[in-house]
Amino acid sequence: MNAVEASNITKRFGQTVALNDVHITVADGETHALVGRNGAGKSTLVSMLTGLNRPDSGEITFRGEPAPALSDRQAWRTKVACVYQKSTIIPTLTVAENLFINRQNLDGGAVISWSRLRRKASDVLGEYGVDVDPNVEAATLTVEQRQLVEIARALSFGAKFIILDEPTAQLDGPAIERLFERMRSLRAAGVTFLFISHHLQEIFEICQTVTVFRDARHIVTSPVADLSKDQLVEAMTGEAVGLGAVASRPAVGSESVLDIRDLALGKHFSGIDLSVRRGEVVGIAGSASSGKVELGEVIVGLRKADAGTVAVSGKSLKPGSVPAALAGGVGFVPEDRHKEGFVPGLSIAENATFPIAGRLGRFGSISGRRRDQVAARMIDELAIKTSGPDQDVADLSGGNQQKVVMARALSSEPDLLVLMDPTAGVDVKSKENLLDAVDRAAAAGAAVLVISDELDDLRPCDRVLVMFHGSVAGEFPAGWTDNELVSVIEGIGESSGE
The missing domain is CATH 3.40.50.300 (P-loop containing nucleotide triphosphate hydrolases)
Structure with missing residues (x-):
């Protein structure tokens, strides 16, 4: 059957x-x-x-x-x-309420028995081996x-x-x-x-x-x-596609673009020191509890560190301020494109040019022609499959939405590019397009930080740092093997050093 x-x-x-x-x-x-x-x-x-x-x-x-x-x-x-x-x-409802949404009246009566609902939810979770408290808010x-x-x-x-x-x-x-x-x-x-x-x-x-x-x-x-x-x-x-080959790039410069000193954030990480030079691509790997995503969010201003400093091109960034990070020369791709990456209902052109809207007109106005010209160039460079710059970004496939988010990050020609899971949920060819864009940004002189567990994202990096329980547990130069990197990510191996 x-x-x-x-x-x-x-x-x-x-x-x-x-x-x-x-x-x-x-x-x-x-x-x-x-x-x-x-x-x-x-x-x-x-x-x-x-x-x-x-x-x-x-x-x-x-x-x-x-x-x-x-x-x-x-x-x-x-x-x-x-x-x-x-x-x-729905994050504001409890687990039990989410399990039985629109069918809270288990017996069809006029009054909801919340105690019975919670007991039924506990039974359902137990039956399918889901170890979650039915009474907690789903947001947790x-x-x-x-x-x-x-x-x-x-x-x-x-x-x-x-x-x-x-x-x-x-x-x-x-x-x-x-x-x-x-x-x-x-x-x-x-x-x-x-x-x-x-x-x-x-x-x-x-x-x-x-x-x-x-x-x-x-x-x-x-x-x-x-x-x-x-x-x-x-x-x-329809063709053989290979990933992982690093295109030829100019030598990494001596100038430090990103400088992090003694950065700490609650239980997530502490004592983080890191420098990334112009033209250098540095990867950061680690499990979900390693603190790698939180570190990236502190750098771009989505979170405010408890201690330490973040400087870009010699200037300290205001902690916990995305506008300050953008003004300071940072472009970024967030971990969740749906939540933080784009605005559904707006066009590809509008989404891709948010960081440079002030440059696209005079006296507070935006030239639609200039905006579309910039967007058309990005569409071509990133191979975004679309009917044109005016198409609603919500109508695109997931991989093409991710390319729009990358286009936005690159639109200001940033000194520092911070990418969190940049190829999550995209196909092989789109992944190739996105990683090519990373390589071009580094070749143009940007410092690039790639935060990901996807090994294909990390292969083009000049070096990869592995975080484990809030600290840097290892650093690997280009040429690492999957086994040695994954073993440190899982906490069962040692760094190969430089």
């Missing part, structure tokens, strides 16, 4: 063909990967499989039965659920915990088919392994997964079957064991 089958699905949005006669069959009890470059049609298919959109043609069945009417949301919830990269958990949960709560919520409706959309994009190594263990145990209990990820190694680790979409078409479906990683990349891109 197949958990879901989508046959001959075609979907158009205006003149754009989002899906062109595609098909996918997910067998009961398997973890099936759906991969493809940003814009390949994955998100459109998910919207069909979850009843958010109706295909123009084709058929969707669940366990042999036709999909419910789009208006019958309760029926859809019993068939399928999706845990999106952007969480749907980690990314990993939010995802597990969303999975438990989906299963509580009776759905046995779960779509996971980039579930590991914001998780560290141990959290990813815990998620995979939970997926394996749920699969053994009869749950079926459609797993969407740009981390191809994860496909080989957790999935049994893989389907590849490219340019809105179905390319191949195959047992994972029958494909090599190179074959999978070729199916996704």
Whole structure:
């Protein structure tokens, strides 16, 4: 029996063909990967499989039965659920309230029994092995915990088919392994997964079957064991794509651009000293608890340090002030593009030129022509797939949204570029475009700080620092191996030194 089958699905949005006669069959009890470059049609298919959109043609069945009417949301919830990269958990509600949102009246009465709701929530969390207090506000949960709560919520409706959309994009190594263990145990209990990820190694680790979409078409479906990683990349891109080669750059300059001295922030980190020179690309790796993201947020002004100084090009930055950091020559890509990276409802041009809006006109006005010229150049340099500078950034695929965030960071030609997980949730080709942009910025003389656990992000770096529990635990020159870097990230190895 197949958990879901989508046959001959075609979907158009205006003149754009989002899906062109595609098909996918997910067998009961398997973890099936759906991969493809940003814009390949994955998100459109998910919207069909979850009843958010109706295909123009084709058929969707669940366990042999036709999909419910789009208006019958309760029926859809019993068939399928999706845990999106952007969480749907409401942070101001408790875990219990999130689990039973819009169905708080467990017995259908007029009065909600909150004590019964909390007990039921505890039972649901316990049944699916989610170790979370149902009484706490969801805002206090980690990314990993939010995802597990969303999975438990989906299963509580009776759905046995779960779509996971980039579930590991914001998780560290141990959290990813815990998620995979939970997926394996749920699969053994009869749950079926459609797993969407740009981390191809994860496909080989957790999935049994893989389907590849490219340019809105179905390319191949195959047992994972029958494909090599190179074959999978070729199916996704139509060409062999290699990552990790460092393009030729001018020699690193002697001038120090970023100078951090004795920086500390609560329990997150302390005693951090770091200098990054002009033209140098420095990576910072570490687990979620290492303090690496918080360090980056202090540098760009999203957080205020408890002690220490941050100076860019010889001038100390005002602590905890993003405007001061931008004025001081800092460009940055935040960890969460949805929350801090762009403004939905505004165009690509508007988002990409925020830092330089004051340069695009006179007397407080902005020249739309000059803004669009700048945006068009960025679109070309970063290979942003769009209908033009005026397109709403919210209408772009995730990889192209990330390119807009990178364009914004580069728009002011910053002295210091701070990148937090710059290629999270993007496809192989988009990753290549983004890393090429990093290389060009360094070649032009910017100092670059790359904060990431993604090894492909770190390979082009001149050196990589590893943080562990708030301190620098190791430093590696270019040429490190995966094993030695990961062992220090996990706290079981030693630095190779310089």
